Amino acid sequence: MNVYFVTSNEGKFREAKEIGKRYEVNVEWIRREYLEPQGKDLEEIAKISAKLLANEIDKPFFLEDSGLFIQALNGFPGPYSSYVFKTIGNEGILKLMNGVEDRSAYFLAVIAFWDGEKVLTFKGKVEGKIAKEMRGDKGFGFDPIFEYNGKTFAEMGEEKNEVSHRRRALESFFEYLKSLK
């Protein structure tokens, strides 16, 4: 089965492609940026983005909106993760967290699937901690500062795909696709 993933982020696509193999789903890349409305709720943002994009793409597709939510920063950067990564990056986050004891954080991924008629959403979450310094050279984005069971996602490589927010969201999405057959 083929499914089309709209994203400008190569790291997100690569992981989805790998995870797809485990479910016999071939994930194809529609590499492009798209308009994301501002908002507090990732699910709302993903849904609206998918509905807007449906006017331009004439086949079923999915997109995925993800974010890093840091407890001590009241959920920041959350829905602004992409902008915050591009502006202050991992170093900026580490500075904001300097001296902060509660380092708990989570990643959330929301998939919005346009099936040709309507949008369906699937979510995945993973809880972890903000590391004290960047570690590891695999992965992308906030991976070097996100710690899960003592290792950062950037130190985990392939293992990340066993436990990540993306894996969990894709798993329920792919199970849904299978149930249609």
Ligand code: ITT
């Ligand atoms: P698209 O919207 O085109 O898909 P994007 O990079 O803007 O690409 P998001 O808005 O969903 O995607 O991403 C929010 C930010 O969170 C972005 O900077 C990502 O690099 C980062 N991010 C998302 N998933 C991540 C992961 O698994 N590990 C590390 N960082 C991640």
